[in-house]
Amino acid sequence: MTDPLILHEDPISGNCYKIRLTASLLGISLERRTYDIRNGETRSPEFLRSINANGRIPVLQIGDRFLPESNAACYWLAEGSDLIPSDRFDHAEMLRWLFFEQYSHEPNIATLRFWLAYIGKDNLDDTQLGQINSKTRSGQEALRVMDAHLVQRDWFAGTGLSIADIALFAYTHVAEEGAIFSLDDHPAICRWMARISDEPGFVPMKPGDH
Amino acid sequence: MTDPLILHEDPISGNCYKIRLTASLLGISLERRTYDIRNGETRSPEFLRSINANGRIPVLQIGDRFLPESNAACYWLAEGSDLIPSDRFDHAEMLRWLFFEQYSHEPNIATLRFWLAYIGKDNLDDTQLGQINSKTRSGQEALRVMDAHLVQRDWFAGTGLSIADIALFAYTHVAEEGAIFSLDDHPAICRWMARISDEPGFVPMKPGDH
Numbered sequence: 364m365t366d367p368l369i370l371h372e373d374p375i376s377g378n379c380y381k382i383r384l385t386a387s388l389l390g391i392s393l394e395r396r397t398y399d400i401r402n403g404e405t406r407s408p409e410f411l412r413s414i415n416a417n418g419r420i421p422v423l424q425i426g427d428r429f430l431p432e433s434n435a436a437c438y439w440l441a442e443g444s445d446l447i448p449s450d451r452f453d454h455a456e457m458l459r460w461l462f463f464e465q466y467s468h469e470p471n472i473a474t475l476r477f478w479l480a481y482i483g484k485d486n487l488d489d490t491q492l493g494q495i496n497s498k499t500r501s502g503q504e505a506l507r508v509m510d511a512h513l514v515q516r517d518w519f520a521g522t523g524l525s526i527a528d529i530a531l532f533a534y535t536h537v538a539e540e541g542a543i544f545s546l547d548d549h550p551a552i553c554r555w556m557a558r559i560s561d562e563p564g565f566v567p568m569k570p571g572d573h
Numbered sequence: 574m575t576d577p578l579i580l581h582e583d584p585i586s587g588n589c590y591k592i593r594l595t596a597s598l599l600g601i602s603l604e605r606r607t608y609d610i611r612n613g614e615t616r617s618p619e620f621l622r623s624i625n626a627n628g629r630i631p632v633l634q635i636g637d638r639f640l641p642e643s644n645a646a647c648y649w650l651a652e653g654s655d656l657i658p659s660d661r662f663d664h665a666e667m668l669r670w671l672f673f674e675q676y677s678h679e680p681n682i683a684t685l686r687f688w689l690a691y692i693g694k695d696n697l698d699d700t701q702l703g704q705i706n707s708k709t710r711s712g713q714e715a716l717r718v719m720d721a722h723l724v725q726r727d728w729f730a731g732t733g734l735s736i737a738d739i740a741l742f743a744y745t746h747v748a749e750e751g752a753i754f755s756l757d758d759h760p761a762i763c764r765w766m767a768r769i770s771d772e773p774g775f776v777p778m779k780p781g782d783h
Contacts, residue, residue, distance in 0.1 A: 417677065417718050430665055432672040439665035455640055455649035462642040465676045467627065493703040508627050 366426030369394045371414055375481060376400065377473055377533035378433035379421040380568045384529050385437040388564040389444055401481065433533075434461045437526040446529070448521035457520035460527035463505070464534075471502030472544060473534040479541035499543055506549055509535070513551035517558060524562060532559050537568065576636030579604045581624055585691060586610065587683055587743035588643035589631040590778045594739050595647040598774040599654055611691065643743075644671045647736040656739070658731035667730035670737035673715075674744075681712035682754060683744040689751035709753055716748070716759055723761035727768060734772060742769050747778065 368386075370393045372379035386393045398404040398420060406418045415422045415431045422429050423436035430436050438461075441447050448454045475498050478487055509531065512519065519527040536556050538544040546552055559565065578596075580603045582589035596603050608614035608630060616628045625632045625641045632639050633646035640646050651657050658664045685708050688697055719741065722729065729737040746766050748754040756763055769775065 416721055417673070417714075425662065428662060430662070430669060432669040432676075434672050435665045435669035438668055439661065442661055442664075451649065451652055452635065452638060452640070454652075455645050458648055459640060459642040459645035462644050462672070462675050463627070465672050466642075466680070470676070470680065490703055490707050493700055497700050504627075511626055 366428075367394065367424075368392070369396055369424040371396050371398065371422040371424060372420050373398055373400045373405075374569070375477075376420060377537060377568065378469070381433045381526075381530050381533045382421055382423060382436045382440065384533070384566060384568075385440050385446065385526060387566040388446065388524075388529070388562060389440060390564065391440060434465065434526070434530050437529060441526050445523060446526050448523075448525055450521065453521035457525045457527040460519045461530050463508075464527070464530045467501065467508070468505040468531065469534060471498040471505060472538050474498060475502060475543050476534065476537060476541040479543060495543075502538075502544055506535070506538070506544065506546070506552065510549040510551045513555050517555070524559070528555070528559060532556060533568070576638075577604065577634075578602070579606055579634040581606050581608065581632040581634060582630050583608055583610045583615075584779070585687075586630060587747060587778065588679070591643045591736075591740050591743045592631055592633060592646045592650065594743070594776060594778075595650050595656065595736060597776040598656065598734075598739070598772060599650060600774065601650060644675065644736070644740050647739060651736050655733060656736050658733075658735055660731060663731035667735045667737040670729045671740050673718075674737070674740045677711065677718070678715040678741065679744060681708040681715060682748050684708060685712060685753050686744065686747060686751040689753060705753075712748075712754055716745070716754065716756070716762065719745070720759040720761045723765050727765070734769070738765070738769060742766060743778070 368391065370379065370382055372382070372395060374397060383393065398410070400420065404410065405415070405420050411418055414429055417431060419431060421433050421436060422431045423439065425439070430439060438447065448457055475495065478484070478491055518524055519531065535546075535552060539546060578601065580589065580592055582592070582605060584607060593603065608620070610630065614620065615625070615630050621628055624639055627641060629641060631643050631646060632641045633649065635649070640649060648657065658667055685705065688694070688701055728734055729741065745762060749756060
């Protein structure tokens with residue numbers, strides 16, 4: 364890899380952490396440029412023009428090319444490594460869990476964490492307040508599905524750690540921030556999180572955490 | 574491929590259509606088993622136990638294995654074909670648009686179509702009604718991002734048709750059902766949809782349409 368790699372990120376974002384964790388597990392160095400999403404720094408005309416027209420982070424910059432979407436960036440970093448299963452079905456099952464993460468997990472668990480632990484309930488608008496109950500139910504359902512899957516296996520896809528585990532770990536391990544979700548009833552998830560934390564090269568989301 | 578392929582689907586679902594379109598473009602035969610999502614047929618104990626614990630369709634059955642998530646199923650079908658770019662960056666960019674489709678496009682454009690054209694506004698609950706405006710804005714933004722990307726290129730990733738185009742086509746081409754979204758202001762999207770319809774092996778979502 365000769366192109367310099369720059370991660371455009373906000374350190375509070377689990378989506379950004381996925382990419383840092385993937386890089387760390389692979390021994391890849393990333394330069395980090397931080398933005399504050401709560402101050403709209405990813406909606407500036409400059410950001411929209413040169414980094415991501417969708418106004419979102421993370422974006423992985425590879426030389427002069429820009430790759431949005433956290434799970435796509437993890438895949439780019441991990442291609443050719445053991446973090447991507449080579450068997451055709453296992454590979455598709457890894458993708459299955461990456462799409463589950465973005466559709467059934469992140470919009471519920473990550474969004475409620477952001478609203479309640481970072482924005483604050485008093486600052487939410489009526490549209491957001493009206494979704495708390497439905498997002499709580501959907502997030503609990505996502506955790507139930509994950510726990511049931513992990514009862515009989517150590518990893519989400521294939522026979523070892525893959526980027527599906529990394530992607531799901533990012534917001535699951537901070538799911539209790541915001542005081543909506545509890546992992547106490549999901550022992551298989553807790554054991555799986557411990558396995559990930561024990562991986563060589565693991566880095567915590569926040570400095571000092573483990 | 575020796576395993577029989579069975580698509581568990583609802584014909585009104587664009588997510589199911591993606592898989593049928595991918596298979597048709599590749600000349601692959603699928604057996605179809607249909608369920609009515611409006612009658613809760615994918616939430617039955619039998620479905621949850623044997624097809625998908627997440628209670629969703631589509632599920633692609635490959636022999637005795639089950640693969641949920643439409644975009645993962647498209648990838649499994651298309652692996653090794655021209656519908657998956659081989660260049661590392663182009664491949665990651667294809668994944669980027671697949672994740673964009675599931676995060677920024679489908680939950681807005683497909684959900685409003687389902688609510689307004691299939692469930693009916695009078696049958697929506699307060700949580701759903703409260704989200705119509707925000708989903709309208711987010712869906713319009715997704716169409717704007719797509720159109721801007723297509724102004725300077727024929728396909729979403731790489732140099733030819735990929736499963737990213739197929740995934741985004743599925744709900745874009747029926748986006749006007751429900752009378753919320755209009756494609757009139759997005760000429761690059763309209764030209765791209767015409768290119769897809771002209772592909773050898775193209776099948777419409779509903780019999781008789783084109």
